[in-house]
Amino acid sequence: MPQTQHKIDGIPLYLLIYCLLMALLVSTVIAATFDMGRWNVVAALTIAVLKALLVILFFMHIRHSSRLTWIFAAAAFLWLGLLLGLTMTDYTSRTSPAPNSNAQISLTAAIR
């Protein structure tokens, strides 16, 4: 097992990461001012993932950590993906009857 004391990054590296993070922040704010349709979401989330990776790898030192820590960190996000992904399989494939037939409108009227 690698001992954490042995790997101490220098201050310049931390500053570099910090500058990168700030640059990403600026770029994401700027990107949001353009109307790119659905690509806005993609851009914002991609940048967020990049920032997260920088924080996890360098600030949280996962880069120096054991495989086990990698697995734990990855598992958390994998499970989040499962939750979102499988829930959306339902929502994106729903075919509930559209509330527009005449009779259904009368039904709605009857309820309210």
Add this chain to the structure above:
Amino acid sequence: MSELVAEQFDDLEQQTEAGTLGMWTFLATEVLFFGGMICGYTVYRHLYFPAWHNASLIVDNFRFLGVSSGAWNTAVLLTSSLTVALGVRAVKLGQNRLLGRLLAATLILGIAFLLIKAAEYTHEYHEGVMPCYGVFHPDAEISANLHRAAIGSQISETKLLRQFQLFWVFYFFMTGVHAVHMLVGVGLFTFLLIETRRGRYTPQKHAPVEIMGLYWHFVDLVWIFLFPLLYLVR
């Protein structure tokens, strides 16, 4: 055995590793804790796009120097993450004075975040979007926008208003839970600061700083995702 090591452990290394692994496990829990909210957020954004689009147009109304407070807060938190990372480095090198200063800086940044957030909440309260019973009265401009949106889409205005309100439920809930985590973080770091002043931490016994540091970074990480989800995505 030295008093540094609790009786159930064989040596310091085992203890440090156990502590770190414990924190990572806890963070995995936290990811799923916020994950439940993010799942709800995703589903409703999918279902109620028109209303949520409208809401996200006004969420960054509160600005300094033309930049939304959400972005400022991101900057504040990223900076605090840097001070924490440097603090962990300092404790490993035995630079206790530096550690104290960095922890203090972190605390100030954390409190700054909370203050900015509070100012933003106040602003939103006055806009009437706080989705509490009796408090939710969107102001005239917002109502006019919603009215226009209702005509554009085929949804009735009352329905649209409720879906619009739902955005704010999620906005306040997600940022609120995050703020609670920040508060806990501020508490933990105050503790760390006091202990540092007492000279409790050495290069050997640096684990508490490192472990609490992980927590702080995680809270930052959550914000890194909340910021685009709530403020940027339209």
Add this chain to the structure above:
Amino acid sequence: MRTLFHRLFPPQASQGAAQVDHLTLYLLAFSTFFTVLIFALILYFVVRYRRQTPDERPPKISSNLPLEITWIGIPFLLMVVMFVWGSKVYVAAHRPPDDAMEVFVIGKQWMWKVQHPEGRREIDYLHLPLGRPVKLTLTSQDVIHDFSIPAFRIKQDVLPGIYTTEWFVPDRLGKYHLFCDQYCGAKHAEMIGTVEVVEPADYQRWLAGDVSAESPAVAGEKLFVVYGCNTCHGQYGPTLAGLYGRPVDVIDDQGVRRSVVADEAYIRESILYPNAKLVVGYPNRMPSFKSTLSEEQLLDLVQYIKSLSGAAQTAPYVGPPLGPATQPTRAEQKIANPPFASYRTNQ
């Protein structure tokens, strides 16, 4: 054997029912096989290899790859069949044909309101023509309910704010249970009813019972059936005959018990806001018809109820109110006759 089948399976009254039962039988067959296999092996081993001497030491047997593969593979194949077959039945049960007759169902705590194509309505009761595909469009007015007809082997949650559908082809005459299968509050167990499959001609005749070009009282009588008043009144609701002009013991919405005279206003109020004045001894079960009845229909109903007392179209003044003590009978009758006693189908 037939009788055993009938004890274990509910009646098959729709075209889909047999398909579900066949699927069940398939699962039953292989489940029985595996259960018997496991039980038999355990019993055999326990008897065959029971401990003979206290210091017995059996040989080492650690693992066997072909065996493991077998008992991963065979169940897997069996389950592929299950999945495909099960999905087929399910998908078929969710794809109504275009020519299906559409019936609307609204669930509310704790009743089913049904509206047929020509506008005829009923409550906690569903008339269906034999042999015709029927598609139900379901929605709820409050919480989630579930529209379940075991004899058709089908059910569907009924959601507020969302429409769901359920379809079937009834193929056996008779009366069947209708249950609410999703827990919906205090009287979930009473949110039940009857599905009656009738000959198509009878169904048409029943549907046609809804024409109203008659006098208000006659029209009211029809409405009384259409809106299902008769499903309660005459059974566990108070009888309305002779009501008009009579004093009634009620508990008002302040919880105060008093006696009121049943005039037109009272009857109207009872229909629109049943909770406002509850007849002593009866449960608060009558739904509000505030949003269902037009003013005209209300009028017809009031006239009809008046006519039940032999009252003319104009209201005569009927004596001063009698004391509350003169009317205990209905309350007593009520206690002797708990609401659930009438399970309306026992086929």
Add this chain to the structure above:
Amino acid sequence: MASIPYIPEYGVRETYLNAKHSIASWLLTRDHKRIAVLYMISITLFFAVGGSAAVIMRLQLLTPHSTLVEAETYNKLFTLHGIVMVFFFLVPSIPTTLGNFLLPLMIGARDLAFPRLNLASWYLFIFGGSLTLTALILGGVDTGWTFYTPYSSTFSNTNVVVAICGIFIAGFSSIFTGLNFIVTVHKMRCPGMTWFRLPMFIWTIYATSIIFVLATPVLAITLTLVALERILGVGIFDPALGGDPILFQHLFWFYSHPAVYIMILPGMGVVSELVPAFSRKQLFGYSFVAMATLAIAILGFLVWAHHMFVAGISIYGGMVFSALSFLVAIPSGVKVFNWTATLYKGSISLETPMLYALGFIGLFTIGGLTGLFLATLGIDMHVHDTYFVIAHFHYIMVGGAVMAYMGGLHFWWPKITGKLYPEGWGRIAAVILFVGFNLTFFPQFILGYLGMPRRYYAYAPEFQVYNVMSTAGATILAVGYLLPMCYLIWSLFRGKDAGPNPFKAAGLEWQTTSPPPPHNFDKTPTAGEPYNYHEMDFSDV
């Protein structure tokens, strides 16, 4: 080596039980063994509460009409029963009692990694439990254990919020327990204890802990949303206020389906210890069983919407979740077959724990196979929310998990208390439980298929026969549970001294004295192969 029984020194040894006596020494203990005992007492009380509610329910269902209690009361009873049994009995049962006690012993550690956190978990559990129980008993809650919205969030006017707070707090107790176990398994194993030498019980506790950590937070947040909706009057799940009621179900079952594996996996672990011990054979197919354990834990996360086939989800969603549900059955089958194969050519003795273990295998198989009926889309649309479902899960949870808990309790009772339980009574109780159980719950399969809906306080008269059978069974069951409560307590005072290894079982926990000393082992042990029965000497020395 495992074959050399430990010979205690003369005089009275210091054990974890007699080391200190004051009440404070129990309530402030950090010893995992004492905390396990604290949990054992607490969950037994919860079981009695939940079981009493079940008895009243069964009596009510003796006749088709409402005879004993009102509709509202009945609804509060099954809610109490479900919530208490799931969240406060079965979820914590094996992990916090046997798991807590045995985990460090089995891996040769002095304690869990975070003993103080362990105690804190118990306090959270007790605090959450008392809160919920108060809400459930004073006033009551009538939503069912599933808290479906919008009924729970808007319509019910009972103490939903308090009950939810309690469950939220108890949830964190689970999370911290899971965290503690995970770290302990990773970091505290003694020399020689490699992953593939871990006793199967440890594998299952580890897998369970993963579920604790990754699923429970979602329940916590979901219930918080429900509470928020009630308190603030904002719409989250209530469609009248703009929400989507099905979203609640997705989030709820994202926890609650994995939670059913929280309940069964430790039971499987117990059985994987009992079957080898009483047939004196290595667990057949060790690595397959270990991998099946992980597979169940992971696949278990992917099947949740099988509770929602008729809830209005898309039919494609339904098919995805149906297929995934079938997949979980494979590793479960692997386990059942491997246990059976372990018996082959063994030296089988039918002592009480073994009776429970064999009962578990049979009843779990029935419960699991009926789970497949439910996972089959075409059948679930008929039997969803009927007594078929009730029968399915009682077969697994009572016939499976509770039986395993009873088996484990008897097996390790000598280790925990140092006393032997009366064997004859033990066997009688096990047989009574088996018979009573089947009589209670088998008729419910038929009831369900006939269409009797669950959560009904009154029902159609033609269902009565089966209900009477079920109630009769429940009475037998009650006797079956009261017996062990009596003779186990009796054995504390009058039982024979057990000695370190009364069953001549393998495993590190049997190498220390019974009850173990405060720090488990006098000398850190070294682990060899697990289940090395083929090397052991069974002749009495």
